[in-house]
Amino acid sequence: MSDRPRLTILLAGPRGFCAGVDRAIHIVETALARYGPPLYVRHEIVHNRHVVAALEAKGVIFVDEIDAVPADGRVVFSAHGVPKSVPAQARSRDLFHLDATCPLVSKVHREAERQHRAGRLIIMIGHAGHAEVTGTMGQLPGGSILLVENIQQAEGITIPDPDKLAYITQTTLSVDDTGQIVAALKRRFPAIHGPKQEDICYATTNRQQAVKTIAPRCDAVIVIGSPNSSNSNRLVEVARRNGCPLAMLVDGAADLDWTRLAAVSTLGITAGASAPELLVEEVIEACRKRFDLTVEEVSVTVEDIEFKLPRALVV
């Protein structure tokens, strides 16, 4: 019998890569294989340090703006989406560009345009400064979309004509917080129009549901993801609010805090939508070296969504 302490890992399912992240990375890798390095990517293709470092090692150069791309360069836009001014700038410079915006983010862009055409002011529920919010707000002229970040702002916002109002949301928010903000907006502005289908995407919803399911059984929950990953940070919050106060975001096995995990007998593990499964395996292996391990997969649903590559890469 092992003299190591026992640890049960509850592995949340679904976890890790979503269809939008998978497609974005596939676009960059396919473009690299077809055209060779260097390939420029505007903004981190997805919010994960390991993914970014691995692509840099293959010849990808990440830039903040496409001004930094030389005239003969090729550039990819990240999965989070870009303001309309970015492809316009690329076209005006005759730059070869590929758009890796997740189709579910593009859907929100089209929704914003539809509400704008209907003459409605739009409230976007989201986090200021996040690339997706910047991209979505940049689909329309300034002043067409107002940002609401929390329930206090939803309660305080003043609207010139409440009969001509709509809301949209960032795709990676907390399902519960957003529900409360939407309820407050609907109570204050009963005529507000909303999306036919929720803007929070299937991947965000499923990963939060899986964490809600395991958190009450866990002494600690580890969320694998980078600090700038919105959906990963939401998973930490979901664990804390659903029965597991000791929830931690780690970029990988090297960040594990063994002192805090010493007294844990049941550990939940999940990964944000931009975190590769390899990082999950490394965390489990690091645990195996210190504990007598039992791993139990707890899956709330099976995902089978796939998005196609842009036509320019298929032909």
Ligand code: SF4
């Ligand atoms: S988290 Fe959702 S919206 Fe974001 S890339 Fe993945 S599927 Fe698309």
